[in-house]
Amino acid sequence: MSETQRDILSTCFSLAIIVLAAFVTQRFFLPVVWAGILCIATWPMFARLLRLFNGRQIVAALAATVIAALLFIVPLAVALSEATHEAPALAALIADANNNGLAAPAWLLRIPMAGVTVHDWWSTTLGQPHGIAHLLQDGSVARLKSASEVLRNVGAHLVHRLIDIGFAFVTLFFFYKDGPALVRQLEAIGSDCMGRPRWTLYATKVPTAVRATVNGLVLVGLAEGLLLGIVYAFAGVPSSVLWGAATGILAIIPFGAPVAFLAVAAVLAIGGHLVAAVVVIVAGTTVLFIADHFVRPTIIGNATALPFLAVLFGILGGVETLGLVGLFIGPVVMTLFVTLWHEENLFGPGVKPGH
Template sequence: MSTSSSARRDLFSSIFSLAIIASALFVTQRFVLPLLWAVILCIATWPLYLRVLRACRGHTIAAAAATTLISALVFVTPLVLGVVQAAHQAPALALMVANANNAGIGAPQWLLHLPLAGAEIYDWWAATLGQPHGLAHLLQDGSIARLHSASEVLRTVGANALHRMIDVGFAFMALFFFYKDGLALRGQVSAIGDHLIGTGRWELYSTKIPTAVRATVNGLVLVGLAEGVLLGLSYELAGVPSAVLWAAATGVLAIIPFGAPLAFGAVALVLLLKGSTVAAICIVVWGTAVLFVADHFVRPTIIGNATALPFLAVLLGILGGVETLGLIGLFVGPVVMTLFVTLWHEEKLFGRERE
């Protein structure tokens, strides 16, 4: 066979393979996001699965079921608690949102006493939030403009929550199969990687991905939940209404960099509107202190030390991932930056060898 015929056959073979991959992604596009979450959870908890597998004496189905249950309890329990608390507060909250959207929210008089731009903030509030449907214009979301009653708010929020719960359920179902067939999948992926980029390079890069995922999960999720607990205790002491619900929201937002200030800032605003100025100031001070320690010491230490990434690379990976891919970018971004830094050091090493 001539060289040109061989090259043509390789080209057609590559096009055929890419067409199959593209078709599979097109058919399963609705489930790509839950599958990615399952992959991240599987990588993050794989050492736990291996321990459970040894305890189950090699019975993969029992070990996969047990580890999936443990993972669900760890990651879903806080979500369920937050949903339960939200359900208790949903009617009152929905009525408040609907009324605020329809009638407007009056600007509090204490804004006029703020230094520097107090009067400007008061005027802006009165011109936006203080007007009927001002909340809808501020958020620039057409769905909010159509919310005229508490039942409509509940129906919209409930539909979105049900959609998310279906995704969560599918992700944990996929997680079970990833555990069960994980050893075989890892061997198949390693064989493909060895074939495409060579054994040495594949071993170098494949070891970086699990480390980056586990470090990111520990540095973002676990630290974020810890922030939610610490700030939740302060909410309870300050007498914040629905303190558990606010704590759950803080824990979720704290996973995202700079998300926690939105939560404890909203809590402080609620306290200010109630007239509890001292409690609001204490919440802001305590929240700022917790956030400073977590974001400047704990998270960079956990993620940076495990992945050998500089702090700037960690920050760019997290923020860039969120900006580009949404919530799942929190975990994909640091992995990409880890691979990039690995490539950077590899190229430097190759450059020295060539010299």
């Protein structure tokens, strides 16, 4: 057997092992990715804890994991506590609206020009028994018959997500504990495959992009939820804490907040509180406009040197193709692409790599 044939067989053997390992562990792909994102985003905190504990890796990793878990679990626990109180009534409301229809509010007729059309559409769809089911035929709502089924459906999804969260934090602990060794191994492989200068150029971009995306999406989204939650409370929205938490979660996705605050406005309008509904819409639109057009592009774009369109396409394209985790992977991919663009001097002969 020639040396070339032996190299080909060795490469095929290595690829087969990688494919089999990916196949066996595919169930844990998302928890591992989330753990990696959390690890990169909070690594400066872990580095400070490592110095605080005089280099004791396990103690620092455990402390960092507990802090990260608390930062995640405490807001989640508050939201779940509110949801637990409101879930039976909300489930009963959804089931009743689906089974018996939801009458069109009379104020729709007072809307200029389109009021009658909207009222007629509401009456022929949402106003009919199982109207919500027909409107959302491909979704889970179409299969719901009672409040208990609503709760079982939500509960099953919640348990599945909680298991993923548990695996993510277990993985996060080991990423902290073995992080330096893992980084050294990746640097050795990357430098061998790409050369040290080129590997260093790309490897330094990923942590910056992840941290900027976490700050620009998660922190800004939670701030939107907090501000609008206060507006909900002053507007007299029932369960304003729960609605504020839902707004904060949806606001992590650009242009996701309108789904929440428009739903809140609709609840207020159906209840006859038109002024409060208008206040919620105006406040939500203002907060959304400032956050999505000024704050987020500044935080993410300045840190990653990405143009606004690259940030926007990376976030929205990542969500569409990869789901929620794509929020963070999308900007990283765009950062690497822009780095490659500069490196290959595609803008002209005067452009240097990384500028």
